[in-house]
Amino acid sequence: MRILIVEDELALQQQLADSLRDQGYVVDTASDGEEGLYFAKEYPIDMAIVDLGLPKMDGVELIRRARQDGISYPILILTARNRWQEKVEGLEAGGDDYLTKPFHPEELLARIKVQLRRSVGLADNSLVCGPVKIDTSSKQVFLNDEAITITAYEYRLLSYLMMHTGKVLSKRELVDHIYEEDDDRDSNTIEVFIRRLRTKLDPSGELKPIETQRGRGYRFRIPRTSSDAA
Template sequence: MRVLVIEDDVDLQRQLNAALDAAGYAVDPAYDGEQGEFLGQTESYDAVVLDLGLPKLDGLSVLRSWRESDNNVPVLILTARGSWTERVEGIDAGADDYLSKPFQMAELVARVRALIRRASGHGSAELSCGPVTLDTRANRVTVDGAPVSLTAHEYRVLAYLMHHQGRTVSRSELSEHVYAQDLDRDSNTIEVFVRRLRKKLGRDLIRTERGLGYRIDSPGAAQGAPVAGGR
C-alpha cells in the first residue's frame, strides 16, 4: 500500500514518513504544493496526507485540482489547531478526513488506515480469507491463528490483494502500490513475492489469472479452476 505525504516542514515530513513506513506503507514525500499536485496526478496512491499551508500551491488548490480531474484518492488534510474554517473548506473541497496540528502520530496512522480500508469497502481492521487473517493495526498476518513472518514487500503485496478481494490485480498495478517512487520498480519481482507468499500462507490463497494478474477471492466466493501455474 502506498501513501503520498505533502508537507513542507522537513522535521514533520521525516516523522510522518517514519511512522507510515513502520506501519507497512510505501511512502512518497512532497515538500510543496506543485510537486504534490503533480505526483497525485501521475502516480498511484492508496491515500494522501495533505497539509493545507504549502508553498508554491496551497493544499486546497491541490485538492480541488485532483477532484476536478476525477482523482478520488482518499485524502487526509492537516490543519492548524482551531482553524475550523480550514476544516470546512477542506471537507467541501473533497477531503475525506482531517486532523488538527499538533497531533499524535498513532492517530494519524489510524486515520490513514481507516481511509484505505473504507475506500476498498472493508469495515473491519482485520481482513480474512479462509485461514489467513491480516490485522492492519498490527501489521500481523496469521494462518489458523499462528503468526507468519513476512518481509515488508511481501506484506504490501498481500495487503493490497486482501484489500481488493474478489478483483484481479495486474502485476503492474501491484508494482505501483508496493514500491515508493524513488525505488526501481520491476513488475517481474511481484512473481517472486507471490511465490513466497504461497509457500508461507498456502498455495490456494492467491490465484493466478493468466495474462491478467492475481486475485484473492472474497470469503464465500465460489471457487473456480485450480490455481494456474506456479508463479
C-alpha cells in the same frame, strides 16, 4: 498501501514519512501544491495527507482539483489550530478528515487506518478471506487461526491482493504499491513473492488462493468473508 504526504515544512514531512515507513507503508512526498497535485494524479496513491498552507497552490485548491479529476481515495487535511475556516473549506473541497497541528503521531496513524479501512470496505482491523486472515493493526497474518511468518514485502503484496480480492492486478500495479519510488523495482521479484506466499498460505496445494492470469497479472480468488465487509 501507498500514501502521499504534501507538506512544505520539511522537518515535519520527513518525520511523517519516517513514521509511516516504519509502519510498513510506501510513502511519496511533495513540498508544494503543484508537485502534490502531480503526484496525486499520476501516481497509484491509496491515500493523501495534505497540509492546507502550501506554496504555489494551497491545499484547498489541490484537493478541489484532485476531486474534479476523479480522484476518490481518502484525503486527510493538516491545518493550523487557529485556522478553523480552512478546515471547513478543505472538507467542502473534498477532504475526508482533518487533523490540527500540533498532533500526536499515534492519532495520525489511527486516523490513517480508519480512512484506509473505509476505502476498502473494512469494518475493523481484520481482513478475512476464507482461512486467511490479516490483522491490519499488528500486521500479522494467520492461516486457520495459526500465525505465519512473512516478510515486509510479502505482507504488502498479500494485503493489497486481499483488499482487492477478485480483481486481476498487473505486475506493474503490484510493484507500484509495494516499492518506494527509488527502490530497485524489478517486476520479476513479484513472481518470487507470489511463489513464497503460495507456499506459506497453501502448503498442501489444495487452497490455491492466488491465481495467475497469464499476460494480465494475479488475482486473490478467495472472497472476503461477508461479516468483514462494510
